[in-house]
Amino acid sequence: MKGIMIQGTSSDAGKSFLVTGLCRLLADRGVRVCPFKSQNMSNNSCVTWDGLEVSRAQAVQAEAARLRPETFMNPILLKPRRDTCSEIVLEGRVFEAPADRDYYRTFTMSYGLSAVRHALRHIAEHFDAVVIEGAGSPAEVNLNETEIVNMRIAREADVHVLLVTDVDRGGSLASVVGTLELLGEDRQRVKGVVFNKFRGDPALFAPAVEWLEARTGVRVIGVMPWVEGASIAGEDSLGLRWGRGGPGALSVGVVRFPGISNFTDLDPFEHEPDVDLVGLDSGTPLKVLRSLDAVILPGSKNSMRDMSWLRETGLAEALRAFADAGGFVLGLCGGYQMMGRRLEDPDLRENSEMRGIDGLGLLPVVTRFGAEVKTTVCVSGALNPKFAPNPNRNSNTAGVPIPVKGYEIHFGRTIPDAGASCKPLFILEDGMKDGRAEGLGTEGLQIAGTYLHGVFENDRFRGLWLNALRHTRGLEERPAVNTASRKEQAYDALAAAVERHLDVNGILGLMGLS
Known part of the structure; x- marks a missing residue:
């Protein structure tokens, strides 16, 4: 497929943020781009035009891409009921089995993977490109055998990966190096790193960029600042x-x-x-x-x-x-x-x-x-x-x-x-x-x-x-503020920040787009 996958060194690193910005930027360039996340765990969801349920995050990304949300953009949604059990929404409908300790053995590698492959085929047939969002961190080695949301999806779609890390929370250099070390053979898919939520003078961060590229051999695609006026819907209440x-x-x-x-x-x-x-x-x-x-x-x-x-x-x-x-x-x-x-x-x-x-x-x-x-x-x-x-x-x-x-x-x-x-x-x-x-x-x-x-x-x-x-x-x-106008302004501001601070031509090249 023509596309790119955005993975993160942790939750809330900026994956959704970057996917949303890329979707608006590509849509404005005339690319028929589709957002995709194979499996999302969130209690934020919405209803599609045909009465099915999809993650709110992918609905926002679809809106940024000037599309209406569809279930193939998020074929699996897990909605936590308590710490050890979630409701499964498969292709927009409740799947009558809980996502408990048997979930990875009985669901992901059968019903789940089949639904993901079906969705990817549909996207490949109907869109120019896909921007895929991962979940959490791809370095969770205990989940590698049955995960269907990070590197397995990059392999299924055969796309390159950008790794995004949150500078604001600290420890981003160690997070990137540690993640790459734990990826094994999948490390070769990672073609770029994005530092996100940077505050201050970028010149002061240049030595860190140079060190990371020399240490890992992976290019830094850009350093995204903390973008004001570009807030998007979050996936958890921390947002x-x-x-x-x-x-x-x-x-x-x-x-x-x-x-x-x-x-x-x-x-x-x-x-x-x-x-x-x-x-x-x-x-x-x-x-x-x-x-x-x-x-x-x-x-x-x-x-x-x-x-x-x-x-x-x-x-x-x-x-x-x-x-x-x-x-x-x-x-x-x-x-x-x-x-x-x-x-x-x-x-x-x-x-x-x-x-x-x-x-x-x-x-x-x-x-x-x-x-x-x-x-x-x-x-x-x-x-x-x-x-x-x-x-x-x-x-x-x-x-x-x-x-x-x-x-x-x-x-x-x-x-x-x-x-x-x-x-x-x-x-x-x-x-x-x-x-x-x-x-x-x-x-x-x-x-x-x-x-x-x-x-x-x-x-x-x-x-x-x-x-x-x-x-x-x-x-x-x-008078009430015009929220639709504000959302459009936020998408545009995010796309402008992506174009200004990231190597967009390099990303297009990785996606297979001219």
Whole structure:
């Protein structure tokens, strides 16, 4: 295949970052380029146009390549349920077997490798080139026999490898030398090294570059600086950035569940200049929570276990008191489920060893996990007119529908109590049922819950919710930032940095492109 593979000396070295930048750069040069990661372990995912599930990271890379995400870009997705077990998503659908200690013996070298080969054949037939992302480090010698995400994939696709390392965390020279030493015969595939996240004067780093090339015989393709204004969606919660708004900002707490998932739902707040995200966990003092303007309960890979964690840490009681005092609380997917009266799992579908647990009681709903298939669907619709802007405060938008779109990924059905006083949050049109009521909210959106991932990427809805917080604080309302424009600017800035700081012609040569 014509292409290149980006591997790293560690997790979070910058593999996704570099793949995204190369995809935008090549797409802008007229190359039909496809991103690819054979196996991703992440609880951040999204739904494709045809109702299948794919990693969020590869969806972002597809967007950078000006493509819609497809499952062949990420044929295997592992979604951790706990430390020793993950849900397997194979070619976009749940594979009914857990990724536990037998995973490498019973899955990777049969179903997994077959799916990877099928995806690579499809890409070779339909695209000019591929940019492949590895996972973790290729130097994990204990996994070499059954790994299907690093050097085995480079061999399957028969592509050269660039090794990226994080200068900012320190030890990058040792990481590169050690990784190359452990690769064995596969070392010959590594044709270049990229130092990433460099801060300071590049001239001071030149001796290190010269030493590494002399020591290893591998060329340094470039030194990437810390690129401002080019943030992309991360794969794990370490990528969340807290405290960005500064003095006088709105303070929005985010509960950091042990099983937090789809935290990229929060990315749009990064573009809002007056919003601070504050992480809430077991060690958060109550006075911090009381000082917040709002709290968001994000998605969870295991709502039962995370609800139990809320109770054990005392956060459940604190959240109820916060809501009773007029604080805004919004739950997304698993967070929405936990806001209800109760969660029931008679068949242990959540794999939590609990058949039922009381929720926060903030919304009059009960969630039941049964034998139904996982819901994965793209949706669109509008905010319930009951929650439209107050014409006395915002007359220019009064009565104008607020459109929304996003996607649902969840097990379980959330059922409102009969005669509940809360109103449906959205009215959706999708393949399930036109005019479907979704979510639930109280007056003024003080308490609200929804299954809609990506809801805050809808600028007008995000603006409405933030302005409700500002109004409570007596602050002036502000228009929402255009997130689609900001994302495009980020992709362009990243591509420009790749072109400026890396030997792009050398990379094209390694890819077999003129």
